[in-house]
Amino acid sequence: MAVSSNSSLSGSSLSSDPDDYQPPIWKSYLYQLQQEAPRPKRVTCPQEMETRPKYYGREFHGIISREHADELLGGVEGAYLIRESQRQPGTCTLALRFGHQSLNYRLFYDGKHFVGEKRFESVHDLVTDALITLYIETKAAEYIAKMTTNPIYEHLGYTSLLKDKTVHRLNRIRTEPRRVTFQPEEKITSPAVHKTALKDAPEKQCSYEKIHNFKVHTFRGPHWCEYCANFMWGLIAQGVRCSDCGLNVHKQCSKLVPSDCQPDLRRIKKVFSCDLTTLVKAHNTTRPMVVDMCIREIELRGMKSEGLYRVSGFTEHLEDARLAFDRDGDKADIGASAFADINIIAGVLKLYLRDLPIPVITFELYSKFIQSAKLPDPESRLEAIHEALLMLPPAHYETLRYLMAHLKRVTMFEKDNLMNAENLGIVFGPTLMQPPELNALTTLNDMRQQKSVVQLMIENEDVLF
Structure with a gap:
């Protein structure tokens, strides 16, 4: 049986063109x-129990046997009580009548009541949720096993909205200055050969896929899964919600949702410490706007600044600039009137890159880049770095490409700013790549390779990207 409903019933924050949108059919079975599930019936103890923990009520019966508890439940569906274990004094058991039998669960309390993953404010809520879950999983086990086989995900308007945004972004990318990359099977021989061979090579496609950031969520009021269209049952933690785009689905359905999260700016709380791909997709840009804005400002008025990227700005001014980005996003004012010292802008850029939860050179590829830098043969070393670059997520690749092109231009003013590729490698090595496990010894041992990787990318920017 199914009922028709509008999209607001599901709690979705996503919508498409109202002229094209058709309300989905939510499955009400x-x-x-849930409406038919047994209701909890508390079996109270006739006398006051001195040993009763303060967080239990009259449903606590002290030390009694399973058999006695079964008698007290009286064969009534939904009846429940709490007893103290005879074998393990001090531990409590929830006795619950369901399906014409008595079920016993070890009961815990840590500020909230729980027998499994879910935590409840009261035992009554715990029992209510348990009865709903037991009833639904008993009556509809076969239905639940098959409910993900015919998803309505693509008919919700979510994917059509995503496609529109993707087409818009790719059209904008195509209008930007053309760039070239190696073909994956190419071998590096010499810079001269490469510059010739790369002239007609296709540019790297920016597919900007992003997995959803699902977190367990408690929904207030009836909610339906936006993948399978089925009701999300239970009192609390009925499913998961993507904290970046707001998609609501069953926990089991979340494993089947495509990697096509389109973050909503209203859900992105800040710019700094936000995942790079998330920020890029939320702002619908090819790179983080922090990188673009800072580099634009530096190239406008700071390329000849002595010690650029090496000299630190005042900490309080760096914090002011960071807060400006977090508060105002791409409307942040980082011009000369707001921050006269260009070292503040350079410092903010480094801070942004350093604070990324996943570095520009990702944790997964860290060792590949480090091992590439250790190769003795210059051509093999460059080829290995290139192969590693092609494995980066598109948003990370594009950010690195843009940054290296900028740093290459910085070295052209070495006479004034005293910053060559090696100096910039020392500065940006630890900023762009960090070992997966924070180990001081590993970090110290890898510093030379970190510097070498960045130095090589700057010196060979026109070849590697």
Whole structure:
């Protein structure tokens, strides 16, 4: 059985063109089962128990046997009580009547009541949720096993909205200055050969895929899964919500949702410490706007500044600039009137890159880049770095490409700023790449390779990207 409903019933924050959008059909079978589930019936203890923990009520019966608990439940569906274990004094058990039998669960309390993953404010809520879950999983086990086989995900308007944004972004990318990359099977021989061979090579496609950032969520009021269209049952933690785009699905359905998260700017709390791909997709740009804005400002008025990127700005001014980005996003004012010292802008750029939860050179590829830098043969070393670059996520690759082109231009003013590729490698090595496990010895041992990787990328920027 199915009922028609509008999209607001699901709690979705996504919508498409109202002229094209058709309300999905929400499947109400599981909702009806929840309504039919037995209601909890507390079996109270006739006398006050001195040993009763303060967080239990009259449902606590002290030390009694399973058999006695079964008698007290009286064969009534939904009846429950709490007893103290005879074998393990001090531990409590929830006795619950369901399906014409008595079920016993070890009961815990840590500020909230729980027998499994879910935590409840009261035992009554715990039992209510348990009865709903037991009833639905008993009555609809076969239905639940098959409910993900015919998803309505592509008909919700979510994917059509995503496609529109993707087409818009790719059209903008195509209008930007053309760049070239190696073909994956190419071998590096010499810079001269490469510059000739790369003239007609296709540019790297920016597919900017992003997985959803699902977190367990408690929904207030009826909610339906935006993947399978089935009701999300239970009192709390009924499913998961993507904290970046707001998609609501069952936990089991979340494993089947495509990697096509389109973050919503209203859900992105800040710019700094936000995942690079998330920020890029939220702003619908090819690179983080922090990188673009800072580099634009530096190239406008700071390329000849002595010690550029090496000289630190005042900490409080760096914090002011960071807060400006977090508060105002791409409307942040980082011009000369706001921050006269260009070292503040350079410092903010480094701070942004250093604070990324996943570095520009990702944790997964860290060792590949380090091992590439250790190769004795210059051509093999360059080829290995190139292969590693092609494995970066598109947003990370594009950010690195843009940054290296900028740093290459910085070295052209070495006479004034005293910053060559090696000096910039020392500065940006630890900023762009960090070992997966924070180990001081590993970091110290890898510093030379970190510097070498960045130095090689700057010196060979026109070949590697």
